[in-house]
Amino acid sequence: MIDVLLAHGFFLANDPKQVAKMRPYPPLGTLYAAAGLRRRGYRVALFDAMLAGGIDDFEAAVAAHRPRIVALYEDCFHFLNKMCLTHVRQATCRMSELARGAGATVVAAGADVSDQPAVYFDHGVAYALLGEADHSLVELVDHLTNGGDGAGAAAIPGLAWREPQAPGGVGRSAPRLPERRPDAFPFPAWDLVDADAYRRAWHRAHGYFSLNMVTTRGCPFHCNWCAKPIWGQRYAMRSPAAVAEEMAWIKELHRPDHLWFADDIFGLQPKWVEAFAREVTARRAEIPFMIQSRVDLMTPRAVRALARAGCVEVWLGVESGSQKILDAMHKGTRVEAIPPARERLGAAGIRACFFLQFGYPGETYDDVMATVELVRRCLPDDVGISVSYPLPGTKFHAMVREELGEKDHWRESSDLAMMFQGTFKTPFYRHLHRTLHRDLELHHRLRRRPRGELRDELAAVEEAWRELERRAASCRSDAPTTLRRARPAPAAPDLRRAWN
Secondary structure (H helix, E strand, O other), X not given: OOOEEEEOOOOHHHOHHHHHHOOOOOOHHHHHHHHHHHHOOOOEEEEOOOOOOOHHHHHHHHHHHOOOEEEEEOOOOOHHHHOOOHHHHHHHHHXXXXXXXXXXXXXXEOHHHHHOHHHHHOOOOOEEEOOOOHHHHHHHHHHHHOOOOHHHHOOOOOEEEEOOOOHHHEEEOOOOOOOOOHHHOXXXXXXXXXXXXXXXXXXXXXXXXXXXXXXXXXOOOOOOOOOOOOOOOOEEEOOHHHHHHHHHHHHHHOOOOEXXXXXXXXXXOHHHHHHHHHHHHHHOOXXXXXXXXOHHHOOXXXXXXXXXXXXXXXXXXXXXXXXXXXXHHOOOOOHHHHHHHHHHHHHOOOEEEEEEEEOOOOOOHHHHHHHHHHHXXXXXXXXXXXXXXXXXXXXXXXXXXXXOOOOOOOOOOOOOOOOOOOOEOHHHHHHHHHHHHHHHHHHHHHOOOOHHHHHHHHHHHHHHHHHHHHHHHHOEOOOOOOOOOOOOOOOOOOOOOOEO
């Protein structure tokens, strides 16, 4: 029997797009939670759903470990969990029912839990951990282990529970402020991970093995479509030395060929990146790595430091080639800053990839094509394409809330369904997604092969663009959401400190 079984509900098998991509990562947030409980002296085990066969495997884990408490604690660092996908919610709710049926007290944490705790109470969850849950989980387990009751739990910040008399039937304790100094957290419990299973999956699909880390919790920027149910506008940076030390440890323990830093935004300060490069070199901890960042952070100083530290790929939140749309999003970047950032990364030998978002309210066909032309001009090494997705708690969600029908979440990560009245309907954006990927791939090939050899493929792509133009007429929404007068853009965040 153990004290706490930690688990999460993201079964890779439930998401066809992620199965096809086959880039599975261990649940980093869950591993942090396990490490925190261990440091307190609790016996813990992990059920990692990512590569598991299904819910039956979780039921078997509950039977084998007989935990007093089951913590359904999702990986709050992975962008897929910010999407609050329906298949994850359904799996988590079923897991809660099974754990409760086995006699365990069930607690849950994550983005969707923070947004809609009542949904989970209906399926056996006793306590929801809201926001950053590391400290809340340890304090709640202390309370429950010592025989504490619900009234006593209300004194623990960051909790919610069922309370019929409260607004929405949900009782809440005082909010918990995020930890300002994340070096206070122990390194994730990497020994609980079946690294060999991940290694096999990666090698079969890609020929190398990647693991995940974080250097920063939260993001201080103001993109109004970005959900921030865990940290809000706050951020806190680990010290460069602590991150490099963890890299050295992981390098020795699991020998990955590659790392993904899952920070919302990596390298908020150029001086931090420079110090990080020095610390990595001092420990001989170099591992090729990938990050997410912004074009305005890709200064010459930052790019040089990234290259020294071992960065091989940067995914930039470009979003749009239309300044009108970037301003409406409160992105805080300029279109003219995108090509220099891409060129700077390429010159340093770092792959530059673009995240693109179509379908924002007020976007016209000309705005769409401005983004297409930006891609053709910059030729990023890859693109990730999505449509504007109204996540609960965002200003964007509030803008389109009245237009949301029964479908208020994507079932899986490849859905690309318009859930509000954009300028165009879903088939337009799905055709755009396919065509832009084909166009970019073909333009890369044109740099290596004569145009004549690719004549047929060029003709096919040109016909696909003509079809998109036809769909711009046939797939136009009857009453598209208009771009409301933008409020003044929030002030740029002050990034001089390690936390805000």
